[in-house]
Amino acid sequence: MHGPGDVRVEERAEPVIQLETDAVIRLVASCICGSDLWPYRGIEKQSGPTPMGHEYVGIVEQIGSAVRTLSVGDFVVGSFFASDNTCVVCQAGYQTACLHREPAAPGGAQAEWMRVPLADGTLVATPGVPDPSLVPHLLAASDVLGTGWFGAVAAEVGPGSTVAVVGDGAVGLLAVLAARELGAERIIAMSRHRERQELALEFGATDIVAERGPDGVAAIKRMAGGLGADSVIEAVGTAESMAQALHATRPAGHMSFVGVPHGVSLDAMDLFFSHVHVHGGPAPVRRFLPDLIDRIWSGRIQPGRVFDLALPLAEAADGYRAMDERHAIKVLLELP
Amino acid sequence: MHGPGDVRVEERAEPVIQLETDAVIRLVASCICGSDLWPYRGIEKQSGPTPMGHEYVGIVEQIGSAVRTLSVGDFVVGSFFASDNTCVVCQAGYQTACLHREPAAPGGAQAEWMRVPLADGTLVATPGVPDPSLVPHLLAASDVLGTGWFGAVAAEVGPGSTVAVVGDGAVGLLAVLAARELGAERIIAMSRHRERQELALEFGATDIVAERGPDGVAAIKRMAGGLGADSVIEAVGTAESMAQALHATRPAGHMSFVGVPHGVSLDAMDLFFSHVHVHGGPAPVRRFLPDLIDRIWSGRIQPGRVFDLALPLAEAADGYRAMDERHAIKVLLELP
Numbered sequence: 026m027h028g029p030g031d032v033r034v035e036e037r038a039e040p041v042i043q044l045e046t047d048a049v050i051r052l053v054a055s056c057i058c059g060s061d062l063w064p065y066r067g068i069e070k071q072s073g074p075t076p077m078g079h080e081y082v083g084i085v086e087q088i089g090s091a092v093r094t095l096s097v098g099d100f101v102v103g104s105f106f107a108s109d110n111t112c113v114v115c116q117a118g119y120q121t122a123c124l125h126r127e128p129a130a131p132g133g134a135q136a137e138w139m140r141v142p143l144a145d146g147t148l149v150a151t152p153g154v155p156d157p158s159l160v161p162h163l164l165a166a167s168d169v170l171g172t173g174w175f176g177a178v179a180a181e182v183g184p185g186s187t188v189a190v191v192g193d194g195a196v197g198l199l200a201v202l203a204a205r206e207l208g209a210e211r212i213i214a215m216s217r218h219r220e221r222q223e224l225a226l227e228f229g230a231t232d233i234v235a236e237r238g239p240d241g242v243a244a245i246k247r248m249a250g251g252l253g254a255d256s257v258i259e260a261v262g263t264a265e266s267m268a269q270a271l272h273a274t275r276p277a278g279h280m281s282f283v284g285v286p287h288g289v290s291l292d293a294m295d296l297f298f299s300h301v302h303v304h305g306g307p308a309p310v311r312r313f314l315p316d317l318i319d320r321i322w323s324g325r326i327q328p329g330r331v332f333d334l335a336l337p338l339a340e341a342a343d344g345y346r347a348m349d350e351r352h353a354i355k356v357l358l359e360l361p
Numbered sequence: 362m363h364g365p366g367d368v369r370v371e372e373r374a375e376p377v378i379q380l381e382t383d384a385v386i387r388l389v390a391s392c393i394c395g396s397d398l399w400p401y402r403g404i405e406k407q408s409g410p411t412p413m414g415h416e417y418v419g420i421v422e423q424i425g426s427a428v429r430t431l432s433v434g435d436f437v438v439g440s441f442f443a444s445d446n447t448c449v450v451c452q453a454g455y456q457t458a459c460l461h462r463e464p465a466a467p468g469g470a471q472a473e474w475m476r477v478p479l480a481d482g483t484l485v486a487t488p489g490v491p492d493p494s495l496v497p498h499l500l501a502a503s504d505v506l507g508t509g510w511f512g513a514v515a516a517e518v519g520p521g522s523t524v525a526v527v528g529d530g531a532v533g534l535l536a537v538l539a540a541r542e543l544g545a546e547r548i549i550a551m552s553r554h555r556e557r558q559e560l561a562l563e564f565g566a567t568d569i570v571a572e573r574g575p576d577g578v579a580a581i582k583r584m585a586g587g588l589g590a591d592s593v594i595e596a597v598g599t600a601e602s603m604a605q606a607l608h609a610t611r612p613a614g615h616m617s618f619v620g621v622p623h624g625v626s627l628d629a630m631d632l633f634f635s636h637v638h639v640h641g642g643p644a645p646v647r648r649f650l651p652d653l654i655d656r657i658w659s660g661r662i663q664p665g666r667v668f669d670l671a672l673p674l675a676e677a678a679d680g681y682r683a684m685d686e687r688h689a690i691k692v693l694l695e696l697p
Contacts, residue, residue, distance in 0.1 A: 117613055119612055121636070277453055288630075292626060294622050304637075306633050
């Protein structure tokens with residue numbers, strides 16, 4: 026990305042092993058994230074041309090001399106943060122707060138090749154090279170599925186829960202899927218877009234709320250026994266969506282937030298009298314990857330359904346435009 | 362309280378049973394709460410003369426016709442909010458968010474007599490009439506002990522935890538005691554007052570931090586393995602103390618807040634990247650009362666040590682002054 030609205034696909038030097046814990050992978054697919062739109066829209070400043078992308082699946086082509094769990098030829102899925110997966114924070118399940126955390130795709134994952142630091146702790150090999158039909162689903166696990174899943178876990182979704190999801194982007198839609206997989210009984214998706222509503226229903230939503238603000242909160246409370254949902258997952262990151270999520274949670278219920286909040290303050294008094302448990306942050310996708318890969322491999326879940334547009338990597342600029350204009354929920358970039 | 366700084370002890374009509382679920386109790390002891398200082402200092406506005414106090418122990422003198430669990434002559438402890446203790450929110454352990462919540466001391470508990478609504482759900486009888494030496498401890502259970510205890514539970518203190526407590530008022534000091542009772546291994550009390558430090562150590566603190574702000578945070582991190590405490594209990598309610606608590610919590614640790622926050626906003630981005638679990642609110646003291654009474658009755662804990670000044674009810678104005686000027690941690694009011 027050379028600047029707001031200016032995405033170019035260019036030849037760059039091939040990445041090489043720099044540290045003995047690195048791997049170099051040849052990407053099989055990549056994609057564009059909602060968070061890539063912040064700099065695209067000029068809201069997040071960049072200091073110059075920046076390689077983009079942090080979601081990826083691919084084949085291991087080279088490994089550093091210290092890499093133990095991966096072999097050349099493995100098909101791998103990784104998260105957006107590299108983690109050692111051995112430090113005390115990783116062992117507690119928060120690999121995105123790893124003491125040695127660094128970006129997993131320092132050279133960008135919207136690319137043919139990438140170097141992945143801390144490969145053992147970051148990448149998870151699938152049971153074999155997947156059928157091409159599985160690739161979009163595995164790619165979704167790299168971020169949006171893992172993030173939606175964390176949203177559901179952080180909001181303590183469990184068997185019988187009543188859940189509300191604020192946000193109908195890929196993460197919100199996959200939080201619906203996660204809630205279903207975790208046994209939720211009632212799943213209320215907030216969306217006013219027909220295609221997204223349909224995907225939410227397909228992923229397991231039992232109810233759709235199109236209203237926003239106080240009306241949306243009132244609708245959720247009506248559906249959730251008058252008090253609010255047990256678990257609310259906030260997957261947007263604005264002041265409005267955070268307030269909506271908090272107020273839609275039942276007294277002493279659980280609210281998670283997994284969309285990076287931009288300029289949002291929470292009123293502590295509001296939080297105090299709600300008794301709501303709040304937990305969020307950059308999703309530790311690595312914690313969930315083995316389980317998510319199993320569910321995808323067995324055909325139990327199809328999270329790749331969130332990709333409603335696939336383009337060759339060379340046409341990445343069109344992909345950004347489609348997401349910016351909300352013509353696409355999420356764009357998959359095909360590698361040659 | 363007739364206005365800021367203006368406390369008067371006056372004759373008022375004796376309370377009577379108004380609803381069949383009420384009880385009338387004769388107080389054995391009452392006390393002054395840190396929160397009573399907000400209107401005393403004119404920070405919280407009152408519309409006119411207001412009966413004060415919400416912490417109490419006493420003898421049941423009359424019960425309404427629907428009261429089932431209490432008898433005349435019982436010695437009882439209750440919480441500051443009356444609750445039915447049967448609704449879905451109470452059953453979840455959040456009696457301070459009871460669907461039928463109302464003030465437990467509508468006529469004030471700094472008094473000789475009081476009417477308690479929803480008596481069955483609000484009051485807990487002790488095993489008998491206590492020895493006078495137990496009265497201060499039982500009185501502490503009515504609010505400050507229960508609130509400190511909730512702080513520890515909400516911050517998920519458990520066996521082996523490293524805990525930090527922000528605030529050295531009665532609630533903070535009793536959060537130290539609660540953390541010890543719940544099995545914490547290391548308990549760091551933040552205090553710069555010698556008497557309060559000593560009481561914290563007596564209640565189980567293993568370390569004292571006198572520094573505040575970033576220095577205080579750095580000191581806690583040094584003591585807690587470099588990353589911060591597993592559990593941090595915020596017992597003040599200011600922006601500074603909330604920030605201090607958040608930053609002193611280890612990544613993905615637990616922070617509770619039990620001091621009513623006055624004009625405090627939490628930065629959502631700060632919270633996001635901390636991965637900290639946040640939970641707080643008006644403490645559901647009723648949840649803990651049976652257990653707390655057991656621990657006091659058996660002599661295991663002496664929470665009443667926070668009362669460092671006892672005055673006859675008639676001298677309540679002096680008690681307010683002593684707490685306002687921080688000559689006393691907490692003032693017990695003796696009934697004739």
